[in-house]
Amino acid sequence: MGTEPVTMRWDPQLSGPRAGRRLYGALVSTQPQPDVDAARPAIRLRGLRKRFGTGPQAVDAVAGVDLDVRDGEFLTLLGPSGSGKTTVLRLIAGFELATAGTIELGGVDVTRRAPFERDVNTVFQDYALFPHMSVTDNVGYGLRVRKVGRAERASRTQEALDGVRLGHLGDRRPAQLSGGQRQRVALARALVNRPRVLLLDEPLGALDLKLREQMQVELKAIQRQVGITFVFVTHDQEEALTMSDRIAVFDGGRIEQLGSAADVYERPATPFVAGFVGTSNLLSGAAAEQVLGRSGTWSVRPEKIRLDLDDEPAAEAHDRSATGVVREVVYVGSATRFVVDLDAGASLVALQQNVQTSSSDVDAYRGRRVRLHWDPRHEVQVADPATAPTAH
Amino acid sequence: MTALPPAGTSVAPGVPAGRRLSAWLSGRPRVRLAALLAPPAIWLTLVYLAALLALLTTAFFSVDEFTNAVTRTLTLSNVRDVVSDPAYLRASARTVGVAAAVTALCTVIAIPMAFFMAKVAPARSRGLLVALVLTPLWASYLVKVYAWQAMVQPGSGVIAWVLRPLGVDGPGYGLMAVVLTLTYLWLPYMVLPVYAGLERLPDSLVDASADLGAGPWRTFRNVVLPLAYPSIVAGSVFTFSLSLGDYITVQIVGGKAQLLANIVFANYAANLPFAAAIAIIPVLITVAYLAVVRRTGALDNL
Incomplete structure (x- = not known):
């Protein structure tokens, strides 16, 4: 405690063929990892509610969620469709406005802020790559919008693309890429901005099984390297167990259980968790x-x-x-x-x-x-x- | 379990003739295609291409000066008259100007309308909004034009009446009134393609742009507009070509203004070949416009 919290920013230098050595170098030159500052989590949700519709048709997609996401952790929101996990993610990103409750990012209340005023980036389920832009322009979009200079933009974009092993495909259009490659572009486009938090909305759902397993390992490795907080939404319990530091199991707009993979698997708190995570x-x-x-x-x-x-x-x-x-x-x-x-x-x-x-x-x-x-x-x-x- | 006979082979007696015909056709894709396409192909050739060809050839005929009967000998005199007289060139420029102004106005009005319909309004009210945009198309053209005559009438028109307290005169009859009326008439033809284009645009692209730090205006300029561009061009094909060919609106609210179609209308009784020669100008302009538009890929969206 007491030490300044050090957020290791993602450095694309830390991936690629000699990533291990570079990563090691980066780690020894950094101060010792401080204890997680419990007072200032990366994300703090309090009494979060989201109601869609009005009158008798109203649905509480999120019905009171309190959650602290620790700095640098890989947290998975796990639940069946309609359990509110994606809505929570969209509330954090700012695509939806909360009906009640507060959202803090790094101690700052952002509940009423627009998406472009929040220091988070999202990897969308359908990747949401801009079809009329090249891969390079897609990845550089966030930097261009934030008025990063041309030279720095070019080098950071190239580094980010190299980081996901797509450095050679910068001139292609998204339509000319395979599903797995699009997924990587989406990841690079989000990470190049070095956000405080990366939100991932079922990013592996559209990939076939082999590729999905490969990307699970890769995503986890990238997260460890960049040290950015990942909030990952999935309905796949195996994916959640494989990748997460902690898992929040959702049902009916509420968190049923929050704990490590071992916690929710071996010590399910409710019959729902017991049934949803495993048999x-x-x-x-x-x-x-x-x-x-x-x-x-x-x-x-x-x-x-x-x-x-x-x-x-x-x-x-x-x-x-x-x-x-x-x-x-x-x-x-x-x-x-x-x-x-x-x-x-x-x-x-x-x-x-x-x-x-x-x-x-x-x-x-x-x-x-x-x-x-x-x-x-x-x-x-x-x-x-x-x-x-x-x-x- | 009894095995079914393979499709299209032995058909049991007592099966209705329609089913037997279907079974016979199912194995013959070429016959099927020919039967499907023959009626529209014949219709297109006779009614559309033949009429256009007749127009084209008529332009190279002349009229007997005494009987006004068309003389079927080929001559270039009509075409020479049209090209050499600067009045027709000016009329062409005026016509293109009106069509361009109508298209620009329709675009500016249609984009926010279509954006609201496709992205802001709740999904269940979209059908109603589309129907509301379409409703004017179900009303008679003449009724709408006369309604606009009442709007722009100098002195007693609605626009003049609204503007009077501000000390401004209404547009009165003239090209301005023509542009306003045509914009009103053709607006649905612009709104619908743009709406369809924006509806196809995934919401996640707009979200992604905001997520990457872009404000609303920037998102509109960098993401929405480039992706809606082909739909806008598709809509402009309607507004532009419909404006090029209109003469009734010009007659009713245009005052002294003359556009190409009015010249055609004024001449076709007295000198049909000359009217045909004039009529070829908008056809050529439309073809040129389509050629330019084709390069943008917008015709895939019609």
């Missing part, structure tokens, strides 16, 4: 009493559950176990998902790696009696929806 696998009421010997609602992740045929010898004594019948077998390549109807009344999903089994082997399990067992450590109590304290 829910809930035991409640009579089933919980019978299998776990305790009341309440409990979640066990599918990969924590082992599955044996009922006639095989039972596993270690400390394991929890329950018997049932396999209703469904879903072969997913590297693993198999078994849906088991428990004798106790609920049904659980068990995910087994196909270490020794093949697709024909696992199919033989359909309709068989099996025993599920797991370590009680992996039972997580989730709050009842009715009594759940809303996490903020």
Whole structure:
């Protein structure tokens, strides 16, 4: 504490073939990373609300959100469509005006400011590249608008394009680029302005799976290099778990849970989080009493559950176990998902790696009696929806 | 499960004739295309191209001075008359000037209107707004022109009446009145293409421009206007060419002003070949305009 907070600005020099060495050089020449200044988060949202429409058709897209985004963190807003996550992002960018509540950027209240007066940049879902401008002009647009001199503009634009490995395509029009390349241009166009916060609205949604996985790694690396706060919107829980420092799980315009990837996955606060991040696998009421010997609602992740045929010898004594019948077998390549109807009344999903089994082997399990067992450590109590304290 | 017979092969008896014809056509794309295109192609050739060709040839005929009957021998005399008399050159320049002024006025009025319709008004009211813009097109041309006569009338006209307290005279009859009336008449033809163009413009581009620090005026100039430009040009094809050919408005509110179409109108009864020669001028101007417009890619948006 006490030291001046140092925001490492993105330097495109820090990417490219010799990025590792340059990055190292930049890091050792910088002061030691200060503790996050909790008093001045990059973004602070208080009581944020957004209502669309009027009268009986009015919809509260954002229904009271309090959130502190730490300087330099990668925060993901995760939720199903219509959960309010994109609206929160658009409120931060200034494309929508809040119905109530405040938005602070670096301690400055920007709630009523226009988008062009906020020190944030956005990577849009459809990239929103200007079709009538070359790639270079697209990337240089923000600098041109801010009256950065021609020479500096040219060099910074080129650096930013080199940073996303598109330095050679500056003369192309967006229409002449592939989806992945457009995505990179959009990223360069936003980062070249060195904003305090970068907002990303499902930027990988339009890419195919392979490219998406590759861009996830790349985005995370860029974020680590530039040290800019990233607020990333997605409905893809795997993407959220892979990339984020913290995840805010949205539902119905509210934050259901805010925590690290491990928090929301292993210790879901509500049944909604348990269901949306991964497979829910809930035991409640009579089933919980019978299998776990305790009341309440409990979640066990599918990969924590082992599955044996009922006639095989039972596993270690400390394991929890329950018997049932396999209703469904879903072969997913590297693993198999078994849906088991428990004798106790609920049904659980068990995910087994196909270490020794093949697709024909696992199919033989359909309709068989099996025993599920797991370590009680992996039972997580989730709050009842009715009594759940809303996490903020 | 019984397998269906492959399409277009054996058709069971008892199938209606229409279905059998469809099945027969489904395997023959060329026949289908010919059947589809023949009626419009015949219509276009007979009514449109033939009429234009007749106009073109008539311009090279002459009239018998006593009977006023058209003599079908080719001569360049009409064309020579038109080109050599500076009065016709002046009339051409005046006509192009009026058409250009009408187009410019329509553009200036249509852009904010279309922008409001496409980007500001709530999506569910857009259909209504488009209908409101279209409504004047459903009213009779003559009614609208006479309404404007009442507007611009010197002394008792609405415009003169409004301007009187300011100590200014109304435009009265003349070229100004022609430009105002034609602007009113052709405005929907400009609003609709510009609206369609702006509606196609993704909102995210406007957001992105603001996000990158550009104020509203800058966003309009750097993003909205360049992307709407082809639609504006497309609209201008209507306003410009319709203005070039109008003579009724000029007769009613134009006072002493004469445009090309009035000369055609005044001559066609007495000297049809000469009228045809004059009529070729706006055709040529329109063709030249279209040639220029084609280079902007705007014709893809019509």
